[in-house]
Amino acid sequence: MLAKNPILxxxxxxxxxxxxxxxxxxxxxxxxxxxxxxxxVAEGQPAAFVYRVMNGFVRLSKSESGGREAxxxxxxxxxxxxxxxxxxxxxxxxxxxxxxxxxxxxxELSDLRTLADQYPVMHxxxxxxxxxHLLGAMDCIAGDRLHTATQRVANYLxxxxxASASHVTFRxxxxxRILAGKLGLAPExxxxxxxxxxxxxxxxxxxxxxxxxxxxxxKAC
Amino acid sequence: MLAKNPILxxxxxxxxxxxxxxxxxxxxxxxxxxxxxxxxVAEGQPAAFVYRVMNGFVRLSKSESGGREAxxxxxxxxxxxxxxxxxxxxxxxxxxxxxxxxxxxxxELSDLRTLADQYPVMHxxxxxxxxxHLLGAMDCIAGDRLHTATQRVANYLxxxxxASASHVTFRxxxxxRILAGKLGLAPExxxxxxxxxxxxxxxxxxxxxxxxxxxxxxKAC
DNA sequence: ATCGCTTCTTGATCTGCATCAAGGAACAGC
DNA sequence: GCTGTTCCTTGATGCAGATCAAGAAGCGAT
Numbered sequence: 001m002l003a004k005n006p007i008l009x010x011x012x013x014x015x016x017x018x019x020x021x022x023x024x025x026x027x028x029x030x031x032x033x034x035x036x037x038x039x040x041v042a043e044g045q046p047a048a049f050v051y052r053v054m055n056g057f058v059r060l061s062k063s064e065s066g067g068r069e070a071x072x073x074x075x076x077x078x079x080x081x082x083x084x085x086x087x088x089x090x091x092x093x094x095x096x097x098x099x100x101x102x103x104x105x106x107x108e109l110s111d112l113r114t115l116a117d118q119y120p121v122m123h124x125x126x127x128x129x130x131x132x133h134l135l136g137a138m139d140c141i142a143g144d145r146l147h148t149a150t151q152r153v154a155n156y157l158x159x160x161x162x163a164s165a166s167h168v169t170f171r172x173x174x175x176x177r178i179l180a181g182k183l184g185l186a187p188e189x190x191x192x193x194x195x196x197x198x199x200x201x202x203x204x205x206x207x208x209x210x211x212x213x214x215x216x217x218x219k220a221c
Numbered sequence: 222m223l224a225k226n227p228i229l230x231x232x233x234x235x236x237x238x239x240x241x242x243x244x245x246x247x248x249x250x251x252x253x254x255x256x257x258x259x260x261x262v263a264e265g266q267p268a269a270f271v272y273r274v275m276n277g278f279v280r281l282s283k284s285e286s287g288g289r290e291a292x293x294x295x296x297x298x299x300x301x302x303x304x305x306x307x308x309x310x311x312x313x314x315x316x317x318x319x320x321x322x323x324x325x326x327x328x329e330l331s332d333l334r335t336l337a338d339q340y341p342v343m344h345x346x347x348x349x350x351x352x353x354h355l356l357g358a359m360d361c362i363a364g365d366r367l368h369t370a371t372q373r374v375a376n377y378l379x380x381x382x383x384a385s386a387s388h389v390t391f392r393x394x395x396x397x398r399i400l401a402g403k404l405g406l407a408p409e410x411x412x413x414x415x416x417x418x419x420x421x422x423x424x425x426x427x428x429x430x431x432x433x434x435x436x437x438x439x440k441a442c
Numbered sequence: 443a444t445c446g447c448t449t450c451t452t453g454a455t456c457t458g459c460a461t462c463a464a465g466g467a468a469c470a471g472c
Numbered sequence: 473g474c475t476g477t478t479c480c481t482t483g484a485t486g487c488a489g490a491t492c493a494a495g496a497a498g499c500g501a502t
Binding site: 396397398408409411412413415416427 | 479480481482
Binding site for chain 1: 488489490491497498499
């Protein structure tokens with residue numbers, strides 16, 4: 001159970017809540033570890049927990065009758081998902097899958113609701129988290145509708161570059177298949193987008209990305 | 222100023238707040254009326270108000286550098302927008318436009334924040350509203366990514382039919398151009414989708430829609 | 443290193459929708 | 473009713489990206 005408390009206590013959800021209470025809650029939290037591509041929660045199932053990603057990445061997806069599924073979000077360490085359940089609702093609105101493997105903390109929904117009644121600040125915290133998620137979702141909709149695949153990829157790469165740097169090298173945090181899903185693309189389309197960005201100074205070798213000129217890349221958005 | 226208090230007091234945002242306080246707030250609220258396609262708020266501008274649609278419809282949209290814009294939501298009477306500002310943030314994340322004309326109520330953000338500190342239940346209410354918006358946005362993303370134009374239109378029509386009815390006639394609540402935007406389509410694509418749904422028993426004359434068999438239409442989703 | 447598996451890339455094809463352009467229907471004002 | 477305007481539809485074309493199929497590259501295990 002690596003580094004349990006340090007990350008846990010910094011959770012946005014518990015800001016302003018009595019330290020002792022948080023520690024109690026942390027003690028009550030369950031932890032689970034998942035291999036790559038394992039299902040963490042199933043869309044439509046009765047919801048009992050709010051999750052927090054401790055390690056690795058978690059893909060949230062919705063699926064249609066035909067079985068195809070679309071990712072709606074990729075959660076990073078520190079992210080919360082299922083927090084919308086705090087305000088009611090009894091079922092998960094999406095499935096959650098571990099990306100390349102993930103460790104998550106589970107908080108009993110009933111515990112959290114009790115705690116939230118006791119510490120109203122938790123509702124404020126919940127709003128703050130949901131604000132982030134909502135703005136992200138709206139950006140996603142607008143991005144899908146306004147930008148081409150290449151533009152969305154360029155945008156993603158720029159978002160991973162420090163604002164001030166002129167050229168950057170970094171590793172993708174997860175498999176390209178996952179990134180493609182996050183951007184609403186088939187894996188092939190992501191490859192082609194990378195290829196299309198070569199003239200913009202982007203070089204991709206495995207999971208390593210070299211951005212020759214952030215400014216140039218920014219123009220490709 | 223038609224029917225000011227009745228709708229206002231039922232606002233999700235003020236559930237559980239002292240009746241007298243709500244009435245004070247209602248008195249302090251400004252009202253504005255807009256002609257079709259007028260701008261109500263501008264993306265990126267400093268935010269000072271949370272809005273509530275009293276009448277008509279309001280389109281929320283984001284735009285890209287090139288000037289093209291995409292609708293991310295259409296708000297109906299009773300809907301709140303800009304509520305995410307309660308938890309911080311200082312600028313509007315989207316533009317808002319009146320659809321076929323709209324009347325909105327404006328609540329000063331600073332007033333609301335003060336009130337929310339006094340009545341923590343408002344944060345819970347805010348969460349409830351944002352939950353609705355967030356789930357809607359996620360449905361939208363998944364819908365865009367998984368369904369064709371025809372399926373999305375079929376889906377919209379079904380959502381406007383009472384669950385139990387077998388055949389239904391109703392009027393579209395706004396111009397088709399607006400509906401197309403809401404569904405992420407060009408107006409032409411909406412027309413073609415309607416045409417494609419004729420075999421599913423859908424007939425469209427002007428703003429009037431006849432659904433011959435809701436069950437049949439449901440299969441087209 | 444070599445093997446074997448997974449992940450990624452590239453090419454070919456096809457579909458869905460945007461876009462452009464023009465004709466037709468609805469509707470408000472007179 | 474007519475007339476002008478707005479809104480919608482239909483047709484033709486083009487492009488972006490999905491999908492299918494096969495080959496290449498990366499990577500962990502031995």
